[in-house]
Amino acid sequence: MSETIRISIDRDIIDLAENFLANRRSQKQEWRKAVADGNIDALRRLGHELKGTAASFGFQGLSNLAKEMEKAVTGGDLARAEDTVERMIGFLDNATILPR
């Protein structure tokens, strides 16, 4: 999961997209803690919110993962949720924005 993921983003919102990624990166420990605590509510909220916001910015891959995570949590599958959260973190670590 160390391959760079390049995402092209409209110049008009490029600073906001960078902020968005930075904000989510700073939440990584919170996410892992929510998984460790089995905090279903927090995970579901996280998945729901991220799914929409990431998609509006154009981070479709991250949105898909968030959606998958929300689904796993709702279905009570914490193992899959944990796996998906790690993949979301992998996305954040490797994402690079290209201006369009």
Added chain:
Amino acid sequence: MKVAQTDITRVLVVDDDPDHLALIERWLTLEGFDVTAADSGESALATLEARRPDLVVTDLVMREIDGIRLLREIHRHDPIMPVIIMSGQASIPEAVKATHLGACAFLTKPIDRDTLVTEARSILTARNGKDARESESFGPKIVHRSQVMAELLGRTRLVASVDTRVLITGDTGTGKEVLAEAIHHASSRSAAPFVAINCSALPEELLESELFGHEKGAFTGAITRHEGLFQAANGGTLFLDEIGDMPLALQAKLLRVLQDFKVRPVGSTVAVPVDVRIISATHHNLEELVERGDFREDLFYRLSVVPLRMPSLRERREDIPLLLEHFLHLVAKRTRRPAKRFAPDAVRYLLGADLPGNVRQLQNLVEQCSILSPSEIIPATLAAQALREKPAEIPTLDEARQSFERRYLIAVLRAAAGNMTSAARMAGRNRTEFYKLLGRHSLDPTEFRQRATGKENKDAGGTHATRS
């Protein structure tokens, strides 16, 4: 870069996800809108007064005050404020609810920049047009030149400014609701909703939950919470038409609301404070109903603080020519055709005609004549013909469906002699569904069984012994 048509188009954006909020704010700002961002429903409500936006764009799912509640709160203060709701899930029930509550548009995430901007612009354009029409048509709504109407309207204007309860009496079709609405619009509550309900149109239980609301699960079929019309009209006016037909049990409940200024939804233990002006109306003589014991005296006095009587058309014949002209223009506007005119002898004929259905009957007649008349001038013969035919009051589609369904079910039950299995089969429904249908119309299959076996045999196939 595109620039907004006016430089003062203010948009309030509400979202509790700061990144998404910043995104929507940026897109709208780049379009030339003057954007204010609020990171919660609470702060949106707090800025609303000060900012006076032209449009609100809000997220649906938010902590504390969500998009639907925000929509309601906004419309309590400004019923025509356009609101766009954004939502994560493409959830149809939520969208339907939001539209029902007066949201202008429902956008699902991911939000597309162009869709958002197009939606915002078209709503603002439509709204500007609507405002102009409304202010133009408000004044002449109560058409008159008769002394009796002038006196009534003079009194009404006085009443409107004082926040008192009003009882409007008058025959069917005289325009009691029109008067009630005019009172509302001329009152200090005009910015809040005017909500009308006909108390004779609903069965008791439904009327109760419509008025006072109900909790989820309060009774069979109460699958969702319903806030009720008292709460919907909060800050504004609730018009109770045909109050004389309200069942006694509900009269008692209504009386309590009028005493305590609080409503308790069915199945709830909590009473919610409401601030609603009550205008009621009836074609009955309420004093007579009170004497007969069909209407609570204490409620009568609470409702009838100021009584107003809508005169029948008979008492204001001189208004007929004005009313004809008014309705002709309404039809023309609706059909987008030039207005037709009544021939002078047609007007003379209508001036002397018997119009027991009052203004409403006159309006129906004008519509019928406008549509049927082949020429621009409506001849007296056509008016006379329309009046003789006395077109039956057209029921609403729902009423027509209901009454057809009932007649149909009775026919099926008769044909099946009350046997549920064969009746359901004839109707092409399964038994459960069929039972539900019967329940909705309070039909009892055993009644049809007795007719077929016992009595009818004795009567040797003669007339049906009806039990009801």
